[in-house]
Amino acid sequence: MNFFYCKNCLMPSTRPRITFDEEGICNGCDWAKKKTTCIDWEARWKELEQLCNKYRCTDGTNWDVIVPCSGGKDSYSIAWSLKNRLDMHPLLVKVSAHIPTTVGDKNMRNLADQGFDLIEITPNMRTYCALTKRAIIEQGRPQQVFETAITTAILKIAVSFKIPFIMYGEEGESEYGGKMDMAEKASKNRNWIVETYFSGVDTMSYESDGVEKKDLKWWAFPRQDELDEMGICYTHWSYFQDWNHLMHYESAKKMGFQPVTSLSVEDGVVGFGTYTDYTSLDDPYMRTFNTYLMFLKFGFGRGSHEASSDIKRGIITREEGIKLAKKYDSYDCIHFREKLLERFEMSRKDWDQMVDRWANRAILEKTDGRWQLRKELHYALDINNYADIGKGS
Numbered sequence: 001m002n003f004f005y006c007k008n009c010l011m012p013s014t015r016p017r018i019t020f021d022e023e024g025i026c027n028g029c030d031w032a033k034k035k036t037t038c039i040d041w042e043a044r045w046k047e048l049e050q051l052c053n054k055y056r057c058t059d060g061t062n063w064d065v066i067v068p069c070s071g072g073k074d075s076y077s078i079a080w081s082l083k084n085r086l087d088m089h090p091l092l093v094k095v096s097a098h099i100p101t102t103v104g105d106k107n108m109r110n111l112a113d114q115g116f117d118l119i120e121i122t123p124n125m126r127t128y129c130a131l132t133k134r135a136i137i138e139q140g141r142p143q144q145v146f147e148t149a150i151t152t153a154i155l156k157i158a159v160s161f162k163i164p165f166i167m168y169g170e171e172g173e174s175e176y177g178g179k180m181d182m183a184e185k186a187s188k189n190r191n192w193i194v195e196t197y198f199s200g201v202d203t204m205s206y207e208s209d210g211v212e213k214k215d216l217k218w219w220a221f222p223r224q225d226e227l228d229e230m231g232i233c234y235t236h237w238s239y240f241q242d243w244n245h246l247m248h249y250e251s252a253k254k255m256g257f258q259p260v261t262s263l264s265v266e267d268g269v270v271g272f273g274t275y276t277d278y279t280s281l282d283d284p285y286m287r288t289f290n291t292y293l294m295f296l297k298f299g300f301g302r303g304s305h306e307a308s309s310d311i312k313r314g315i316i317t318r319e320e321g322i323k324l325a326k327k328y329d330s331y332d333c334i335h336f337r338e339k340l341l342e343r344f345e346m347s348r349k350d351w352d353q354m355v356d357r358w359a360n361r362a363i364l365e366k367t368d369g370r371w372q373l374r375k376e377l378h379y380a381l382d383i384n385n386y387a388d389i390g391k392g393s
């Protein structure tokens, strides 16, 4: 099995569902180029206006669109546009972070100060933690249970409040290099969501030792016919507007969004795991933990992920991105590992076993007790850009 990188960004061939063209360019980069050349964004915006016209509540009796919201820069920007440019009445819905931060809470509260209605769903923490611990051990996916809830719990609110229009942020598969079949479609269905976002794991399988059906109300996924009956429109902002995280950051700052400086002071953590100071501030610990597992399994981490977006946007060069990837990708959560162990009732031995279990030995090697990308692969593939790594993991 050959291991190689996209010749434009830093995504490796081990990334799930990625594809490459004959020039060695990944589908995420290909899509980034198409977005500037082939997509009629004016027509897409008109499509959005029509959708808003279809769902808008004009008599003041209800909200008309749900914005799943972490309190991050993207949800700020989307909520503002829906309200002020499209005359909608958004209800912002957040699923609680496992380990909240002061700056994340402030950014969320500030949205209410800016005139938005918010709901925060805090699941039963015993169930939330038990399910997450299982996902860490069995799938190596610390955010699997949270990511499921930001679909299923949001749908529960949509059904309960009779708001069939749901506007997410970016569609990550097409945006970052994955399945492309939904890049050209405005609305997603249940099967596609289970297959793509939940890695084929339906929420019904969560019911097992110690977790009963009654504990899973926030993870109960309605059937497709129930969603059809309600006329659900489950869509992403990135379908209607070229996804530009820096533009969102600039507009969020105008609304009082705070970057990481507060996090470092008030939460006792200096920027870790990445070079940006404005991403995943509501739950940086779990986000960084999740990307560490991604690094162990596939050989790319949060540095590569964020640098690849910036390379595609022309904000940094590939060479600058490689330096950032080398610096941040193998960051092993050392500054907040104790928080994670406490949250999920794991011992240090459990942690070490979990890390060693997920480390992909075909691409990683352990140096000074820490898993690193093997030296011959370490982004030094510009020369011949592939290496035989045997069968992989």
Ligand SMILES: [Zn+2]
Pocket: 006, 007, 008, 009, 010, 011, 025, 026, 027, 028, 029, 030
């Ligand atoms: Zn690429």
